[in-house]
Amino acid sequence: xxxxxxxxxxxxxxxxxxxxxxxxxxxxxxxxxxxxxxxxxxxxxxxxxxxxxxxxxxxxxxxxxxxxxxxxxxxxxxxxxxxxxxxxxxxxxxxxxxxxxxxxxxxxxxxxxxxxxxxxxxxxxxxxxxxxxxxxxxxxxxxxxxxxxxxxxxxxxxxxxxxxxxxxxxxxxxxxxxxxxxxxxxxxxxxxxxxxxxxxxxxxxxxxxxxxxxxxxxxxxxxxxx
Amino acid sequence: xxxxxxxxxxxxxxxxxxxxxxxxxxxxxxxxxxxxxxxxxxxxxxxxxxxxxxxxxxxxxxxxxxxxxxxxxxxxxxxxxxxxxxxxxxxxxxxxxxxxxxxxxxxxxxxxxxxxxxxxxxxxxxxxxxxxxxxxxxxxxxxxxxxxxxxxxxxxxxxxxxxxxxxxxxxxxxxxxxxxxxxxxxxxxxxxxxxxxxxxxxxxxxxxxxxxxxxxxxxxxxxxxxxxxxxxxxxxxxxxxxxxxxxxxxxxxxxxxxxxx
Numbered sequence: 024x025x026x027x028x029x030x031x032x033x034x035x036x037x038x039x040x041x042x043x044x045x046x047x048x049x050x051x052x053x054x055x056x057x058x059x060x061x062x063x064x065x066x067x068x069x070x071x072x073x074x075x076x077x078x079x080x081x082x083x084x085x086x087x088x089x090x091x092x093x094x095x096x097x098x099x100x101x102x103x104x105x106x107x108x109x110x111x112x113x114x115x116x117x118x119x120x121x122x123x124x125x126x127x128x129x130x131x132x133x134x135x136x137x138x139x140x141x142x143x144x145x146x147x148x149x150x151x152x153x154x155x156x157x158x159x160x161x162x163x164x165x166x167x168x169x170x171x172x173x174x175x176x177x178x179x180x181x182x183x184x185x186x187x188x189x190x191x192x193x194x195x196x197x198x199x200x201x202x203x204x205x206x207x208x209x210x211x212x213x214x215x216x217x218x219x220x221x222x223x224x225x226x227x228x229x230x231x232x233x234x235x236x237x238x239x240x241x242x243x244x245x246x247x248x249x
Numbered sequence: 250x251x252x253x254x255x256x257x258x259x260x261x262x263x264x265x266x267x268x269x270x271x272x273x274x275x276x277x278x279x280x281x282x283x284x285x286x287x288x289x290x291x292x293x294x295x296x297x298x299x300x301x302x303x304x305x306x307x308x309x310x311x312x313x314x315x316x317x318x319x320x321x322x323x324x325x326x327x328x329x330x331x332x333x334x335x336x337x338x339x340x341x342x343x344x345x346x347x348x349x350x351x352x353x354x355x356x357x358x359x360x361x362x363x364x365x366x367x368x369x370x371x372x373x374x375x376x377x378x379x380x381x382x383x384x385x386x387x388x389x390x391x392x393x394x395x396x397x398x399x400x401x402x403x404x405x406x407x408x409x410x411x412x413x414x415x416x417x418x419x420x421x422x423x424x425x426x427x428x429x430x431x432x433x434x435x436x437x438x439x440x441x442x443x444x445x446x447x448x449x450x451x452x453x454x455x456x457x458x459x460x461x462x463x464x465x466x467x468x469x470x471x472x473x474x475x476x477x478x479x480x481x482x483x484x485x486x487x488x489x490x491x492x493x494x495x496x497x498x499x500x501x502x503x504x505x506x507x508x509x510x
Contacts, residue, residue, distance in 0.1 A: 026441075026442065026465075027442065027445070029465070088494055089494055092490070092494045093465060093490060093493050095464070
């Protein structure tokens with residue numbers, strides 16, 4: 024087979040991205056556990072571990088640059104490398120949102136949560152499913168699944184909208200709720216951003232497969248509150 | 250400024266090598282270690298002394314009367330230019346593949362058997378021929394036509410035959426002087442792929458004016474460039490990935506980005 028080392032390096036990008044995504048998913052789930060159980064030690068651990076995701080991104084980028092510089096990738100190979108770099112950036116930022124949630128845990132400290140978490144875990148589940156499916160669509164070059172991920176973002180936006188209205192009600196009821204409500208709103212916002220980044224990955228997959236640019240945000244209706 | 254790497258044991262080591270043709274100095278002060286089981290590429294513009302430097306390694310320049318080399322060239326612990334060293338023996342241990350495939354006008358089989366016969370090879374010739382053709386990834390294509398003329402092969406096959414011929418005398422280093430410049434892209438990729446296999450057993454030094462090829466195949470890259478007096482110098486020598494992503498000399502950068510040369 025021709026260019027087997029090159030082929031192997033190209034296909035290893037998939038595993039690199041999956042590894043990053045697994046860390047992001049775990050960091051997000053653990054951050055929500057930390058929030059729910061007000062486990063500050065766990066929150067701090069998540070913050071410390073974000074460096075690892077950053078290093079994975081650096082290594083991925085380094086690999087892509089070397090392949091571009093030495094192997095003259097063309098057509099689908101070039102798009103594969105470009106999309107791996109882009110997806111790496113998206114995943115790194117998702118890691119930052121998970122870290123953001125952990126930081127909110129520290130700010131809340133031992134104040135009791137304003138309300139039990141109901142819609143926030145639901146949002147997290149949906150956003151992380153989108154992340155998983157976006158990576159699956161990348162691995163399988165599955166345009167249909169990528170399109171589904173983009174469409175699923177609407178449901179996350181709806182949940183965010185709902186949380187926003189609910190927390191607003193708490194704030195209106197009693198201004199002393201404002202601080203704790205804002206913290207929860209920030210958490211919801213971080214999750215909403217994770218879903219958006221998963222959408223970006225899916226759009227990148229559609230570009231990878233078709234070679235045509237899908238305008239950012241064109242795959243979803245703009246109903247979110249950003 | 251040249252850097253050398255000590256990452257693996259050098260197969261060939263050039264120490265302050267300078268080359269003269271008569272009173273003309275053409276290469277000055279090249280010091281570099283070409284590591285074992287790696288591919289070292291020598292790149293540079295025309296007239297940069299790439300082939301001359303390569304031919305210093307197996308003493309092929311000795312055939313040019315006005316050639317003179319200063320400095321040292323080592324092959325493992327063996328000083329290639331020691332007064333008692335035998336260039337013919339050296340060329341068995343350090344094989345060479347040239348720009349244009351140059352099979353002998355003989356059968357495929359005899360092309361491979363030629364060197365070992367002269368060398369007084371006593372083993373099973375059929376096995377050696379098969380093994381050498383296997384090593385050059387040519388066996389499957391020619392096993393049923395070993396008695397046919399080597400000239401009936403395609404250009405890419407002929408070049409792999411020349412590689413097989415070099416392997417038959419059991420070298421440990423293979424020098425390649427622009428081995429793909431007469432080949433089409435598919436035959437070129439076949440040779441490049443073969444080089445990745447060969448480096449597991451041999452050490453390879455390749456001269457190429459195709460910079461992209463150096464990027465694709467090599468572990469180490471040396472960049473040679475002539476100065477205003479047309480004396481070639483080693484400008485930079487480093488891991489290929491470093492050379493192609495972040496070279497330390499601006500002349501290397503200008504060359505690999507296509508801004509000169």
